[in-house]
Amino acid sequence: MSQELGLLEDLPADYRAALAGQNLVPLWPSLRALLPPGQPRPATRVTHWSYEAIRPLLLRAGELTPIEKAERRVLVLANPGHGLEKMQASAAIYLGMQLLLPGEWAPAHRHTPSAVRLIVEGEGAYTTVDGQKCEMRRGDLVLTPTGLWHEHGHDGDAPVIWLDVLDLPLVYYLEASYHVDGPRQQVRPSTATRYARAGLVPTRVFEREGAPYPMLRYPWADTRAALEQLARETGPDETLLLRYVNPETGADAQNILGYAALMLRPGQTVTLPARSPAAVFHLIEGAALVRSGEQENALVTADTCCIPGFTAVTLRNGSARNSAFFFVADETPLHRKLGVYEERPESRESWTHP
Numbered sequence: 001m002s003q004e005l006g007l008l009e010d011l012p013a014d015y016r017a018a019l020a021g022q023n024l025v026p027l028w029p030s031l032r033a034l035l036p037p038g039q040p041r042p043a044t045r046v047t048h049w050s051y052e053a054i055r056p057l058l059l060r061a062g063e064l065t066p067i068e069k070a071e072r073r074v075l076v077l078a079n080p081g082h083g084l085e086k087m088q089a090s091a092a093i094y095l096g097m098q099l100l101l102p103g104e105w106a107p108a109h110r111h112t113p114s115a116v117r118l119i120v121e122g123e124g125a126y127t128t129v130d131g132q133k134c135e136m137r138r139g140d141l142v143l144t145p146t147g148l149w150h151e152h153g154h155d156g157d158a159p160v161i162w163l164d165v166l167d168l169p170l171v172y173y174l175e176a177s178y179h180v181d182g183p184r185q186q187v188r189p190s191t192a193t194r195y196a197r198a199g200l201v202p203t204r205v206f207e208r209e210g211a212p213y214p215m216l217r218y219p220w221a222d223t224r225a226a227l228e229q230l231a232r233e234t235g236p237d238e239t240l241l242l243r244y245v246n247p248e249t250g251a252d253a254q255n256i257l258g259y260a261a262l263m264l265r266p267g268q269t270v271t272l273p274a275r276s277p278a279a280v281f282h283l284i285e286g287a288a289l290v291r292s293g294e295q296e297n298a299l300v301t302a303d304t305c306c307i308p309g310f311t312a313v314t315l316r317n318g319s320a321r322n323s324a325f326f327f328v329a330d331e332t333p334l335h336r337k338l339g340v341y342e343e344r345p346e347s348r349e350s351w352t353h354p
């Protein structure tokens with residue numbers, strides 16, 4: 001098969017003009033870009049966002065822009081490979097750092113993109129989702145799935161900051177993105193502890209709960225304890241990875257993006273093979289190196305790093321004493337549903353450094 005295909009410039013100007021006049025485009029000059037040989041050429045770049053750099057800029061936004069003028073006071077973690085104006089971390093992932101100051105209120109709305117919040121700093125904030133008041137403590141994961149009402153409040157006395165992860169770039173690309181404003185929600189009795197024990201689900205006369213999002217808050221204290229329990233029960237080289245799932249079905253917690261928590265023991269190195277989905281690694285606790293290809297990023301607590309699809313990644317905890325804990329967001333559910341999910345285990349070898 002020929003690698004060299006005809007260029008647009010090879011065609012006479014009058015022919016190109018005639019095509020454009022009929023809203024027609026020749027495929028062959030763009031064919032290799034659309035279907036590159038062997039593997040995609042992602043626009044997404046390996047990008048590291050330092051929390052130390054974000055934090056003062058976000059706090060300054062709190063001085064510059066009142067919440068009423070922002071509605072959601074967010075600095076978007078934009079991947080330069082897509083262009084900052086696109087405000088996307090990868091093809092399907094949006095990331096934002098959001099600040100809520102004591103006493104502030106981010107009013108109720110709902111929208112087609114799904115979101116999660118991973119709490120980074122501060123005490124006293126909460127998100128009310130579908131009438132459920134969800135506490136926001138550091139490391140907690142709070143879901144605000146597609147179509148559910150949500151609003152944020154803050155009864156504490158210091159700034160609260162969290163990481164927003166949304167499937168906004170994909171839903172926007174589908175021309176399906178919109179929001180609806182609503183009145184303050186009535187808070188309903190909490191069902192937060194309904195799934196507190198793995199393997200047990202509540203039933204009403206043997207009928208299973210039909211809600212698509214039965215669990216809205218995943219407390220970090222529980223996730224961390226589960227990772228440490230897993231570490232005690234497995235060999236020293238095992239990858240310690242827990243996915244956040246719907247406790248009724250075992251399926252991914254949300255439809256498009258997937259979420260997980262990963263623990264590195266002191267001194268542990270984990271190499272993840274190249275997979276088709278892009279992934280985001282946010283360090284909840286500790287320090288770690290994130291290496292992909294020639295690039296190595298040293299993450300400290302609350303830093304965030306984006307890795308494009310089809311890229312192997314090595315995570316290393318250099319500490320001899322402390323574990324490191326990552327929150328991972330990726331496009332796995334989307335890729336699996338579309339049938340384009342791939343893992344290339346052969347890539348693992350070349351990324352295993354001494």
Ligand SMILES: [Fe+2]
Binds near residue numbers: 115
């Ligand atoms: Fe929202």
